[in-house]
Amino acid sequence: MSMQPSSGAKSEIIWPSVITVISAAILIGAEVFGAAFAGGWALAILLGLSDTGAHILQAVMFGxxxxxxAGFIRQAQRIEPFWKRS
Structure with a gap:
């Protein structure tokens, strides 16, 4: 017997998992992007860069x-799947 779902299988969203991952992403994202901007600013001062250099460094760290x-969301979906096939 095949473990693959049939083409007519229905999928439904597992809302508690989706909400958990989104909530964690908001919390962790605030920390990651705050650290990126603050770290870019601090490194720019340390390296003696101009305002333009600081903005470029912040943009790189934002990237x-x-x-x-993106890696966090992918890993979180493996642990908390968003879809249930029935």
């Missing part, structure tokens, strides 16, 4: 934060 958050 790293986006990658971190």
């Amino acid at each position: 790293i934060g986006v990658v971190i958050m």
Whole structure:
């Protein structure tokens, strides 16, 4: 017997899992992006960069934060699946 669901299988959203992951993403995202902006500002001062350099460094660190958050969401979906096939 195959473990694959049939093409007519229904999927339903598991709302408690979705809400849990979104809530954690909001909390962790606030910390990650706050650290990115503060870290970019602090590194710019440490390196003696101008305001433009500071903004560029903050943008780079913000991009790293986006990658971190995308990885978090992917891993969280593995632990808390969003869909249940019936």
